[in-house]
Amino acid sequence: MTSSGRSESRELDNGLGTAEAVPLRKTMKFCRFELHNEVQYGLIESQHGREMIVGTCNPFVPGEPVRRFGDPLPFDKAKLHAPVTPSKIICVGRNYREHAKELGNEVPADLLTFFKPPSSVIGPGATIVLPKLSQMVHHESELGVVIGKRCRNVPRESARDVILGYTCVNDVSARDLQKKDAQWTRAKGFDTFCPVGPILAGGLDPWAGVGVECRVNGEVRQKGNTRDFVFPLDEIIRYVSQVMTLEPGDLIATGTPAGVGPLVAGDKVEVSVEGVGTLSNSVVDE
Numbered sequence: 001m002t003s004s005g006r007s008e009s010r011e012l013d014n015g016l017g018t019a020e021a022v023p024l025r026k027t028m029k030f031c032r033f034e035l036h037n038e039v040q041y042g043l044i045e046s047q048h049g050r051e052m053i054v055g056t057c058n059p060f061v062p063g064e065p066v067r068r069f070g071d072p073l074p075f076d077k078a079k080l081h082a083p084v085t086p087s088k089i090i091c092v093g094r095n096y097r098e099h100a101k102e103l104g105n106e107v108p109a110d111l112l113t114f115f116k117p118p119s120s121v122i123g124p125g126a127t128i129v130l131p132k133l134s135q136m137v138h139h140e141s142e143l144g145v146v147i148g149k150r151c152r153n154v155p156r157e158s159a160r161d162v163i164l165g166y167t168c169v170n171d172v173s174a175r176d177l178q179k180k181d182a183q184w185t186r187a188k189g190f191d192t193f194c195p196v197g198p199i200l201a202g203g204l205d206p207w208a209g210v211g212v213e214c215r216v217n218g219e220v221r222q223k224g225n226t227r228d229f230v231f232p233l234d235e236i237i238r239y240v241s242q243v244m245t246l247e248p249g250d251l252i253a254t255g256t257p258a259g260v261g262p263l264v265a266g267d268k269v270e271v272s273v274e275g276v277g278t279l280s281n282s283v284v285d286e
């Protein structure tokens with residue numbers, strides 16, 4: 001197991017692999033943070049009403065013990081990185097009816113997917129850079145799903161078994177280039193266009209409904225709920241995994257609710273997912 005969360009040891013098979021992903025228990029929350037100039041996975045627990053990093057533990061290694069600190073670190077003082085280092089980021093387009101409508105699109109009859117490159121990932125507090133090549137960059141607040149085990153051809157009824165946990169994603173998009181280009185490689189792929197974080201959390205139930213919100217400079221721009229997904233999460237995982245092997249740490253961005261809008265230099269953009277927390281990033285011009 002590398003620090004990236006990828007496993008070399010697990011065999012690929014045509015269904016569920018040899019090791020089950022261990023879904024994070026309701027109380028379990030993890031971050032990636034800097035400690036002694038090294039990036040580590042940290043376990044977060046609430047102590048006396050304050051979120052603390054109580055030790056290190058890689059959630060991608062099933063059964064790995066927590067190495068507890070003598071002195072827990074306050075979470076809000078930690079230098080955070082993105083909580084996952086995905087080998088790929090698979091995004092779902094137009095998965096909320098109202099969002100499809102606002103951009104003048106039909107709800108797709110079949111799932112619409114695209115990639116963001118791993119090089120676009122930034123962590124909480126990092127800066128989104130508006131590229132000179134675009135004059136219209138939008139925020140898209142989304143529920144991020146983190147894969148916990150290597151898998152392929154996952155049937156719908158087994159989808160929950162391959163999910164390790166959840167996070168917030170901002171699928172930052174150059175809307176002008178998206179309209180111009182047949183493929184969205186440029187529109188979705190600039191460096192800094194995939195803020196992820198602040199933590200990896202278990203215990204969410206996107207089928208029952210999880211709130212997803214975006215605020216820009218404190219003003220609510222998007223407010224949705226995963227119960228309004230056009231395609232539910234088990235169908236997304238079935239659909240994607242019939243094409244490609246999913247690796248531990250891979251990230252699925254599940255689509256954005258209505259209310260997307262422009263980002264300009266100086267903005268502070270926040271994505272909140274109920275049960276995860278708030279991912280906050282500033283915006284600058286290239």
Ligand code: MG
Binds near residue numbers: 142171253
């Ligand atoms: Mg999106």
